[in-house]
Structures are given as C-alpha cells and as structure tokens.
Amino acid sequence: MRRSFVDSQFLWKWLFFAGTLLLAFGSASRHPQLIYGIEFTFTNILLLMLVRLFGIRIVLPVAVLVYAAAIFIYHEPSYIAIFLLEVCWIGVWQIRRPGYLLGPDALFWLCLGAPITLFACWLSGSLSLIECILLYSITASNGLFNTLIAEILVNYVPFGRWFGPIKNNKPLMITFRRVLFHLSITLIALPFLMNMIINGRDAFDVSTRTTLQTASNTANSIKGELDQWKQENVLGVQLEGLIQIGYLQEMIKRNTTQKLFDITIMNQHHKVLATNSKDVVLAPEQNQSAIPTVDNFLIEVPAQSIVLLPTQHWRNARYVHTVSLERIPLIISVSVPVKAYQEQIFREYIYQLMYMLGNVTIAALLAWVINWWLGRSLMQLARSTTNLPARLKQMVPLEWPNSGILEIDSLTHNFKDMSQNLLHMFQDALRMNQRLQSSEKKLHQLAYYDSLTTLPNRLQFHQVLSGLLSEDGGHNERIAVMFMDLNRFKQINDTLGHAVGDILLQKVAERFKMIANESCKVFRLGGDEFVFVMRYGINNAPDDFAKQICNCFEAPFELDDSSVYTTISIGISLYPEHGTSMGDILKKADMAMYVAKEQGASSYHFFSQTLEDSLNEKMYLENGLRNALHDEEFFLVYQPLVSPASGKTTGIETLIRWRHPKSGIISPDKFIPLAETSGLIVDIDLWVLREACRQAKDWQDRGFPKIPMSVNLSAKQFYRTGLFEDIRTILEETGLNAHYLNLEITESVFIKHMDPVIDTLTQLRNMGIQISIDDFGTGYSSLSQLQRLPISVVKLDRTFIQDVEQSEMKSSVVKAVIELAHSMGLKVVAEGIETEQERNFFTRLACDELQGFYFSKPLEASLFEQYLIIEYR
The missing domain is CATH 3.30.450 (Beta-Lactamase)
Structure with a gap:
C-alpha cells in the first residue's frame, strides 16, 4: 500500500513538471503588450518555480528550449534572453545557498541587468537614454514581479504534501516578517502592474486618436x-x-x-x-x-x-x-x-515606474517598521519562552515584552501565568523528587540485584550480556560465559535446612566477589546457579579463570557451628566461537555445565561441537524412543550360553535391538541409558520379557530343546511396586514355565533400598525363576554380599576375561572367584569369550557356562532357529 502511494506521488510529480513546462512554452508565445513593443512576460514565474523545486540541472535545458522557441519561432526580440540569464543566476545561487529567490534576483538586476540593457541599446544602433531607462525599468520590474510570484507559490502552495519530497532541500520555515513582506509588496505591485498595462493601452489609444484627428484634418483641408x-x-x-x-x-x-x-x-x-x-x-x-x-x-x-x-x-x-x-x-x-x-509616452511610463518604485519603497519601509514593531515583541516573547521549563527549574529571571498590542500583551500575560504555575509545579516536583530518589535507589537495588547475595541478578545479567554482544567488536576482545551450579546443594538444604543453604550461598557469593573484576563480572541467576561474564583477549584466560573459580571451593565453608565442603560445576561457552546470540551462548554454556557435573568434584568443561552433536543425538533418540514401542521398531536377538564340556547350548540370553526408520540399527549402548533416564525402560523391559517368554514357549511347542531364556531387567524395575505381579501375569499369558526364565540384574539394583529388592527377588525365586548377577565385578557388590542375595548365577564381566592368561594376578582372582562361587552353590558364567585360548582356560577352571562371539553373535529369531537346528541335528 505504501509503495503504491509513493509510485502515485512520483507519477503526479513528473506530470506536474511536464504540465508546467507546457504552460511555459505557451506563455512564451503570448505576452501582454504595453506600448511600442514593450511587453510583459510571465514565463519566468513557471521556470523559477521549477528551479526552486527541481534544481537548475533539470530545468536549465528546457529553459533554453523555451527561450529559443520564443526568439526563433515566435520572433520575440533577442533581448528576452536576459530572462534566461536570470533563471541561470538564481539556479546557481540556489545550488550554493538554497533559500529565498527575491534577494538574489534583485542582485541580478542591479549587477547584471543594467549593464546588459545598456549594452543591448548600444548594439541596436540608437542609444536613447529615455528608451534605455524605460526598457531596463520595465524589464527589471517584470523580472522582480515574476520572482515574487514564484517565491510566493513555492512557499505557500503545499507541493511537498501533494507530490512528496521533490528535491533534497529542507523546507524553509516561513517567518511572520517574510509573510508580511510578501503581502505588502504583492498588494502594491499587482495593482500597479495592472495599471501599467491599462495605462499603456490608453496612452496608445490617445496617441492614435490624436494622430488620426491631426491627419484627418490635414487631409480634409487638402481635399476641400x-x-x-x-x-x-x-x-x-x-x-x-x-x-x-x-x-x-x-x-x-x-x-x-x-x-x-x-x-x-x-x-x-x-x-x-x-x-x-x-x-x-x-x-x-x-x-x-x-x-x-x-x-x-x-x-x-x-x-x-x-x-x-x-x-x-x-x-x-x-x-x-x-x-x-x-x-x-x-x-x-x-x-x-x-x-x-x-x-x-516613454517619459510618462518612467514617471509611473518611479511612482511605483516610491510606493514599493514606502510599503517596504512600512512593512519593515511593522515587522520590527510586531517582530520585536514576538521575538522577545519567543526568547523568554524558549526552553521555559528548564529556565524556570534553574530559577533564571525572565523578561516579558510590553508591546502595547492587545493580542501580544494578552499572550504575554498568559505565558506569565503559565510560568508561575510551572514554577510552583517544579517546586512541588523538587520536593517529591527528593523523596523519590531514595525510593528509586531501593527499587533499582530490588530490580537489578539479588536480595540474598547482593550480586547483580538475572535481569542485569541479560542487559550486560546483550550490551556486550551488540557492541562493535573492534577491541580485539572476546566474551566467555561461565555457567555454574553448586554440587549437592539440594542435599545440603534437605539435611541442614534452607537457612543454612542461604548462608552457604552468601559465603559463595563473597568468594566470587573477591575474584571478580571489571573484565569479569559475576551474577546470581537464582537458586544455586551463578554465572561469570568475562571479556578477554588472551586465549587461555577463560581456562585460567575457571581454575581460579574451582580453587574457591578448596577450603570449607563455615556455616554456623559446622564446616561444609562443596564443589562447583562450570560450563563455558565463548563468543563468537560458539554463537552470536545470547540464547545460543547461554544454551551452550548450560550444556557444558551438565557435562562438568558428570565429571564430579570441582570441574569445568568447554562447550564443543561434538558435545552439541551428542546432546542433539540423545534428544533425537529420546524423542524416537517414545514412538518405538508403538510403531514396533524394537526386535529381539538371541545369543547362546554354551556348556564347556559338551559344547551344546544350555541357555539363551535375550538382547534388544532398535531398527530406527531413518537411522537404521541403533546400538543398545546408545538408547538403553536414555530409556533409563526418561523412565521408558520400564515399559521396554516388560515388552522384552513378554516377547522373550512368547518366543521361548513357541520354540518349545515346536520341538526345540527346552532351554532357559535369560532376560535383562533394569534396576528401575525394582524401585516400583507391581514388578512381581507383572512377571507372573506375563508367564501366565505366554504359558512359559517359570523354571525356564532367568532374570539378569546388575549390581546397581542394590545401591538403594537393598532389603525391598531382596524381598522381591526372593518371591521371584520361589516361583522357580532363576536370578543372575550380570557384569559381576564392575559394580558395588563383593563376594561376601553374595551370600545375602537370592541369586543362582554369577556372570563374570568381560574385563575379567580379557588377557586373563597373560596376567597371573587376574588369573588368580578369576580362579578364586569361581571356586568361591561354587562353594556357595552358585553357577558361574563367563561372558565375552572370543578366542580358543579363552575357552580352554575357563573350561579348565570348571566354569559352568560360556558366552561370547566365539560361539555365536546375537542372532534374530529365524537365524537362531537355524543355529539350534544345526547344533542338535
């Protein structure tokens, strides 16, 4: 809509330009005649108006064409070219000093018009002083009148509002004096111009009638x-x-x-x-x-x-x-x-021009006197009221004009009353401002500073960081954002109380204030979250300062009657390496902080693209996990457990795999931890258990050997109620005998709530289900604890098996573990058998079962069936 309006203004602007030029060409063909060849031309009214609006560079070529047509087509005297010189003079003057037209035009007729007219009269062959004076007077009057009318049109006709900005000139402010001057001169010049035209015609008629009468009398006398x-x-x-x-x-x-x-x-x-x-x-x-x-x-x-x-x-x-x-x-x-x-007649015209000049001079003087009289009072009033509130506020004495004109005196009186009211208002405002200043300081403190630690708060942090990011980077400085979180702060709050937690935050803030400086400022975002914003120029500066922050937590914090040790986790992102917006910088510092928290103790971590890719992948997989069960993207693979003596399959371990629609097969090492964190592992475990029981029962019904099926259960299963009922329901639904189900759990099950876990496992074992400890030796259990657990199988982790023959110490440990487990009535399974030497070693140690790639990789159901068929053929 706006573009259409601008295009319309552009079209009308140039239509106006073309129409004015056509009028100029028409005006050049017809001029009002005075007497004996002397005439008035109004062409320059149009051309000077275009010069003021569009500039001499655009108007000069067409002005030359207009006056060339007047001379060579309309046969006007060559002297008319003096008006073309007038256009050039004013046009050049407007380039140097844009403004009013009448002053430069008067200078033109004074400096150039008189010599040009005198020279033209001399060239014409007859230098008549009367003729020369009259020609110059009328031509100069004509030019000044044209300029006056053009100036009035440009100043008072709203061309800018109609056509938009026409030329890159600031609009002139029309003063009251200028308006009065235009009005005075126009009211005298316009009637006098009409009078000259009328008198010229009358003088011509009188001379014609007089001559006709004389000639007629003479001719009639001869005729008589x-x-x-x-x-x-x-x-x-x-x-x-x-x-x-x-x-x-x-x-x-x-x-x-x-x-x-x-x-x-x-x-x-x-x-x-x-x-x-x-x-x-x-x-x-x-x-x-x-x-x-x-x-x-x-x-x-x-x-x-x-x-x-x-x-x-x-x-x-x-x-x-x-x-x-x-x-x-x-x-x-x-x-x-x-x-x-x-x-x-020429003399009479000169007398009339002198009369007009006298009238114009008197009018100009009268206008100047009136301007001076009115303008002095108005200007004094304007000076007195300029920046009136500030002057009243500074108690500057004011001088009010006394002009004797009712309207101006009334206006002055109104301003005086207003200034008195404003003065009282300023005095009241000053008293109020004094009361508000203290409140403002308090409000500023509340708005931008944390009330507990007195550190700058989240609002000020956002303002400071956004200000730094928006500054011109011409100082060879970069920005580091260090996002911090206290470790175990929730535990301190829960055990020692929130009051002690607040004291700890105050102590931490005091230590942060000691290391903060002009180039590195600290803020409290809320809770136990703090952030440092650092401007630096040396590459290793953020690393050194992060170490300095960690050193703040080496000494304990004295809280009332106790000393508390705590640690800090710091995530660091850099500008502009890690992002150019505040959102990116904060998000990536937060990512890095969580990685630092996983490292434990007081540590820091820099953001990297690998970290972001890893987190994005985790988010991508976690989102996909929620639909994987519903869309049947999970499937099971099976790996045999082999008897060392016979080499026959004596058990099957069920393992889950995920066939992602876009990413293909995804390893359990990637999605099982995500399922643990998100809580989806509970549903996934139950699906695996149900599908494994169904498959085992199917194989039994089809005549395959009745072999126990091992299924891994997450530790989270034992932290909820209803696990026992869920397993019993699945066995009933699939029809599988409980003696053919082996549940594999890791040692992490016993980290929390050990007794309830043991109770659940005891119930499951009483049903006939076997319980295995998977990855034994990598967790928290010891051999002495095994006697408390209702388990029947111990699975040695691959770390015990790898290079066991080359290490006498490892070999001795493995032998001791197997012998002690057998003494406690437990079966031992060695996982991760990959070579003939490893098989022979554990066979000699009388290990009960072996499992690993040496025998078979995990296979899908159809391939595992083929494996069993070949084995038992």
Whole structure:
C-alpha cells in the first residue's frame, strides 16, 4: 500500500513538471503588450518555480528550449534572453545557498541587468537614454514581479504534501516578517502592474486618436481645396501637367507649417505627384507590417525577422492616414512618425515606474517598521519562552515584552501565568523528587540485584550480556560465559535446612566477589546457579579463570557451628566461537555445565561441537524412543550360553535391538541409558520379557530343546511396586514355565533400598525363576554380599576375561572367584569369550557356562532357529 502511494506521488510529480513546462512554452508565445513593443512576460514565474523545486540541472535545458522557441519561432526580440540569464543566476545561487529567490534576483538586476540593457541599446544602433531607462525599468520590474510570484507559490502552495519530497532541500520555515513582506509588496505591485498595462493601452489609444484627428484634418483641408478645382485643373492633374502638380506641391506646403507629419498626393496608380517627404512610403512592402486601427488609418512597422530590442522596430514606425477623392482621381496620404509621440509616452511610463518604485519603497519601509514593531515583541516573547521549563527549574529571571498590542500583551500575560504555575509545579516536583530518589535507589537495588547475595541478578545479567554482544567488536576482545551450579546443594538444604543453604550461598557469593573484576563480572541467576561474564583477549584466560573459580571451593565453608565442603560445576561457552546470540551462548554454556557435573568434584568443561552433536543425538533418540514401542521398531536377538564340556547350548540370553526408520540399527549402548533416564525402560523391559517368554514357549511347542531364556531387567524395575505381579501375569499369558526364565540384574539394583529388592527377588525365586548377577565385578557388590542375595548365577564381566592368561594376578582372582562361587552353590558364567585360548582356560577352571562371539553373535529369531537346528541335528 505504501509503495503504491509513493509510485502515485512520483507519477503526479513528473506530470506536474511536464504540465508546467507546457504552460511555459505557451506563455512564451503570448505576452501582454504595453506600448511600442514593450511587453510583459510571465514565463519566468513557471521556470523559477521549477528551479526552486527541481534544481537548475533539470530545468536549465528546457529553459533554453523555451527561450529559443520564443526568439526563433515566435520572433520575440533577442533581448528576452536576459530572462534566461536570470533563471541561470538564481539556479546557481540556489545550488550554493538554497533559500529565498527575491534577494538574489534583485542582485541580478542591479549587477547584471543594467549593464546588459545598456549594452543591448548600444548594439541596436540608437542609444536613447529615455528608451534605455524605460526598457531596463520595465524589464527589471517584470523580472522582480515574476520572482515574487514564484517565491510566493513555492512557499505557500503545499507541493511537498501533494507530490512528496521533490528535491533534497529542507523546507524553509516561513517567518511572520517574510509573510508580511510578501503581502505588502504583492498588494502594491499587482495593482500597479495592472495599471501599467491599462495605462499603456490608453496612452496608445490617445496617441492614435490624436494622430488620426491631426491627419484627418490635414487631409480634409487638402481635399476641400481640391474639391473647388475647375474641370481644366482636374484634367491637368490627369494629364500630370506641371502647373497642376505645382499647385499640389504648393498646397502640401501650406498645410505643413510644422514638420510633424508628411503629406503625399498620388494618382490612382499610386504614383507620387507631390510630397514633402524624402522617404516616401506608398504602401506596406514586404519589409513592413501594417497594423490597422480604424478605416483608412493604420500603423506601418518595419518588419524584421530577428531584432535585438523590443522597441527597435518601432523606431521607424509611422501612423498613415489615406483619403481617396471621388471627383479627382487622387489619393491623399498623411504619415506621422511614431517617434513624435514615443518619447513623451516613454517619459510618462518612467514617471509611473518611479511612482511605483516610491510606493514599493514606502510599503517596504512600512512593512519593515511593522515587522520590527510586531517582530520585536514576538521575538522577545519567543526568547523568554524558549526552553521555559528548564529556565524556570534553574530559577533564571525572565523578561516579558510590553508591546502595547492587545493580542501580544494578552499572550504575554498568559505565558506569565503559565510560568508561575510551572514554577510552583517544579517546586512541588523538587520536593517529591527528593523523596523519590531514595525510593528509586531501593527499587533499582530490588530490580537489578539479588536480595540474598547482593550480586547483580538475572535481569542485569541479560542487559550486560546483550550490551556486550551488540557492541562493535573492534577491541580485539572476546566474551566467555561461565555457567555454574553448586554440587549437592539440594542435599545440603534437605539435611541442614534452607537457612543454612542461604548462608552457604552468601559465603559463595563473597568468594566470587573477591575474584571478580571489571573484565569479569559475576551474577546470581537464582537458586544455586551463578554465572561469570568475562571479556578477554588472551586465549587461555577463560581456562585460567575457571581454575581460579574451582580453587574457591578448596577450603570449607563455615556455616554456623559446622564446616561444609562443596564443589562447583562450570560450563563455558565463548563468543563468537560458539554463537552470536545470547540464547545460543547461554544454551551452550548450560550444556557444558551438565557435562562438568558428570565429571564430579570441582570441574569445568568447554562447550564443543561434538558435545552439541551428542546432546542433539540423545534428544533425537529420546524423542524416537517414545514412538518405538508403538510403531514396533524394537526386535529381539538371541545369543547362546554354551556348556564347556559338551559344547551344546544350555541357555539363551535375550538382547534388544532398535531398527530406527531413518537411522537404521541403533546400538543398545546408545538408547538403553536414555530409556533409563526418561523412565521408558520400564515399559521396554516388560515388552522384552513378554516377547522373550512368547518366543521361548513357541520354540518349545515346536520341538526345540527346552532351554532357559535369560532376560535383562533394569534396576528401575525394582524401585516400583507391581514388578512381581507383572512377571507372573506375563508367564501366565505366554504359558512359559517359570523354571525356564532367568532374570539378569546388575549390581546397581542394590545401591538403594537393598532389603525391598531382596524381598522381591526372593518371591521371584520361589516361583522357580532363576536370578543372575550380570557384569559381576564392575559394580558395588563383593563376594561376601553374595551370600545375602537370592541369586543362582554369577556372570563374570568381560574385563575379567580379557588377557586373563597373560596376567597371573587376574588369573588368580578369576580362579578364586569361581571356586568361591561354587562353594556357595552358585553357577558361574563367563561372558565375552572370543578366542580358543579363552575357552580352554575357563573350561579348565570348571566354569559352568560360556558366552561370547566365539560361539555365536546375537542372532534374530529365524537365524537362531537355524543355529539350534544345526547344533542338535
């Protein structure tokens, strides 16, 4: 919508430009005539207006075309080009000092107009001072009038509102003095211009009538004498007798006592019979133009295609009155030179111009006096009211004008009353401000500082960090954001109380304040979260400062009557390496902090792209886990447990796999920890248990050997109620005998709530289900604890098996574990058998079962069936 409006303004702007130019061309063809070639032209009103609006560079070419057309097409005098010079002068002046037009134009006519006019009169061949003064006066008046009207149009017509910005000039502020000046001069100049045009026509008419009357009387006098001639004189004239022609010459002489006009008598063929003129003009020739006035009376003007001055072709112009006789075949022509009246009329025009100049001068002086009178009071009032609130606030004394004009005095009185009210308001505001300043400090403290630790709070942290990120990076400084979290703070709160926790936070804040400085500021975000914002230039500076933060936690914190040790986890992200927005920097520092928390003790970790990729992958997999069960993306694989003595399969371990629709097969090492963290492991374990029992029962029904099926259970299963009922329900649904189910658990099951776990396992064993300890030796249990647990199988972890023959110590430990387990009535399974040497070693140690890639990799159900078929064939 806005673009359409701008395009419309652009179109109307240039339509206005083209229309104004067409009017300028039209104005150049027709000019109001004054007298004897002197005329007024209004073309420059349009051109000067375009110069002010569009600039001389655009207008000058078309102005040249306009005046070229006026001279060469409309045959205007070449002197009219002085108006083109006027356009150029004002246009150049506007480039240097844009503003008003009338002042530069007056300077033009004073400095250039007078010399150019004088030189043009000299070139025209006849330097008449009266003619030169009149021509200059009228031309200068014409130019000034055009400029005045153009300035008024530009200043008061809202072109900018109609067409938008036309030229990159600031709009001029129109002052009251300028408006009054325009009004005064226009009210005098416009009527006087009309008066000059009317007086010019009247003077022309008077001179024409006077000349016609004189010429008519002279012609009638001669005609009266000729009418009294006898027939023989008439015949003598027809025969061109010398006597009759002498009579005619004598008659002309009697009627021309003054040399104001020429008399010529011709025959019907326009042959001159008698005259008192040396230059006889019988009829308009090709080099003359006739201007008819009334019957038998015309003005003959020498026709010239191009003239310099507008008065030049009128210098030899003549009034001509002709009378044709009826009785005598003669034509009487009375010719009066225009020059006889021209100088007198020119003088009258000069007097009128002087009168106008006097009126304009008086009006200008009067306008200046009125401006001074009104403007002085208004300007004094403006100065007194400029920045009035600030001056009143500073108690600066004010001077109020006293002009004697009712309206201005009333306005001054209103401002005085207003200033008094404002002064009282400022005094009240000052007292209120003093009360508010203390409140403002408190509000600022509450808004930007933490009330417990007095550290800058989260709001100030966001402002400081966003300000640093938005600064110009021309100082070769980078930014490090160190996101911190106290370890075990919740445990301290729960055991020692929240009051002690608050004291700990205050102590931590005090230590942070001691290491903070101008380039590294500390903030408390809330709870036990703190953040340092560091500006640095040396690469290892964040690393060194992070170590300094960790050192703050080496000494204990004295809390009331006790000493408490705690640690800190710090995640660090760098700007601009790790992001350019505040959100990215904070998010990545938070990511790094959680990695540091996993490392334990007081530690720090820098964000890296690998870390982000890992977290993104975890999030991607965790989101997929929620749909994997529903979309049947999980499947089971089976790995045999082999008897060392016979080499036959004596057991099957069920393992879960995930076939992701986009990422393919995903290892359990990736998704099982995510399922543990998210709690989805409970549903996944139950699905695996149900599917394993169903498959085992299916194989038994189909005639395969009845072999126990081992299923892994997560520790989270034992921290909820209903596990026993769920397992019993699954066995009932699938029809599998409990003696063929072996539940594998890890030692982490016994970390928390050991007794309830033992109770649940005892119930399951009483059902006939076997219980195995998986990955024995990597967790928290010891051999002495095994006698308390209701288990029947111990599975040695791969770490016991790898390189056992090369290490006597490891070999001795393994032998001792197997012998002690056998002494307690427990079966021993060795996991991860991959070589013949490892098989032989554990066979010699009388291990009950072996499992590993040496025998078979985990296989899907169809392939495992083939494995069993081949084995028992």
